[in-house]
Amino acid sequence: MSNERRSVPVFVFQRLIAAALFAALWALPALACAQMTEVPASRHPVFADDLDYAGLCRAIGQTIAYYEKLPLSRRMAYGPDTYAVEDLISGLRRFEQFIEKKPSAGGVKKFLQKNARVYAHVEQSEPVSVLFTGYYEPVIEGSRKKTDLFQYPVYARPKDLVELDLSAFDAGCDSRFAVGRLADGRVVPYYDRRTIDTTHVLQSRAEVIAWVADPVKLFFLHVQGSGRIRLQDGDMIGVQFDITNGRPYKSIGKYLIDKGKIHRSNMSMQAIDAYLEKHPGQIREVLFSNPRYVFFRKARGGPKGSLGVDLTPGRSVALDRDVSPAGALLFLCAKKPAHENSAGNRDAWIPFCRFACSQDTGSAISGKKRADLFWGSGACARMAAGHMQHRGRIYYLVILPKSG
Secondary structure (H helix, E strand, C coil): CCCCCCCCCCCCHHCCCCCCCCHHCCCCCCCCCCEECCHHHHCCCCCCCCCCCCCHHHHHHHHHHHHHHCCCCCCEEEEEEEEEHHHHHHHHHCCHHHCCCCCCCHHHHHHHHHHEEEEEEEEECCCCCCEEEEEEEEEEEEECCCCCCCCEEEEEECCCEEEEEHHHHHCCCCCCCEEEEEEECECCCHHHHHHHHHCCCCCCCEEEEEEECCCHHHHHHHHHHHHEEEEEEEEEEEEEEEEEEEEECCCHHHHHHCCCCCCCCHCCHHHHHHHHHHHHHHHHHHHHCCCCCEEEEEEEEEEEEECCEEECCCEEEEECCCCCCCEEECCCCEEEECCCCCCCCCCEEEEEEEEEEEEEECCCCCCCCCCEEEEEEEEEHHHHHHHCCCEEEEEEEEEEECCC
């Protein structure tokens, strides 16, 4: 899933850098910051769902399944307001029952005005402009054994990789986790992508789940965070993100833009793929510009988000957990392909609005103005996810457990 859909490990020295930046910024004038606040009914969007509610009950059910694993008394913050998990579950079940009737936009408006509170991150009295990108579930060809064709390993978590909960050492530490390995009694950064791909350093340290033929497709599997590997015997192996090597994520798209290889206006996953296909001699140089490496685990069923629940195509969204409530019911407005069966068509995009749920995270999805929409699997999902870079808005809905 795009840019790896899990909490992002960071190193201890970043805390020192953050502290220095904070000290420098303390002397600057206060800047306006987007705050989550309740949106009055007069400013609500038109709650029309372009998918006619298809898949929405499934997505809501996954959020409920996540909430049911939490203490029911735990409270989720929506701006200045907090709600008990128990009440959020009750409200979502009410909304499930309501949308099963496939109400009109007018009916939804009346229901929400009476039974919900609507929030948004607001800046200068308007919901912030959110940059939407997309991700999908890739399917790539592979083999159980290394062959002349299938030479690139899909690694499981290495045995010598260690995680540190930094807060256990320093309660004031903002960075929660660090990833590394033990060397001479010290924890040092784990091997970077270049080292892993050009040496046999993981040969005795990590299981190979499968071997694939295309290093570029494998790289995009790392970026998406989960996918399926179609084996030569017809079997399919599902793989999902387990952990990274803890190195910082660097966009190869930005690298190609900075090198003048692809113009910013033409940048997409498809453009990267096409460029590397025409310039195979540059594949290693480009891929090594991103030192982060992703390790996987075998998985059953479809792709799961950071909440540990199945993602629903078109309904599951990755947001920054630090600023957005986990599992939140959303109403989003962005753009989608005008012709979902025309793979490769990148120009025909039309506005849309729909309900969705916050069920994932991503290392590149940081702050209030970024979101990543899960498109599913297949050619159309790949086209949409690869090209989606559109501005839109997100509203957060809390359905009250009882009629107001």
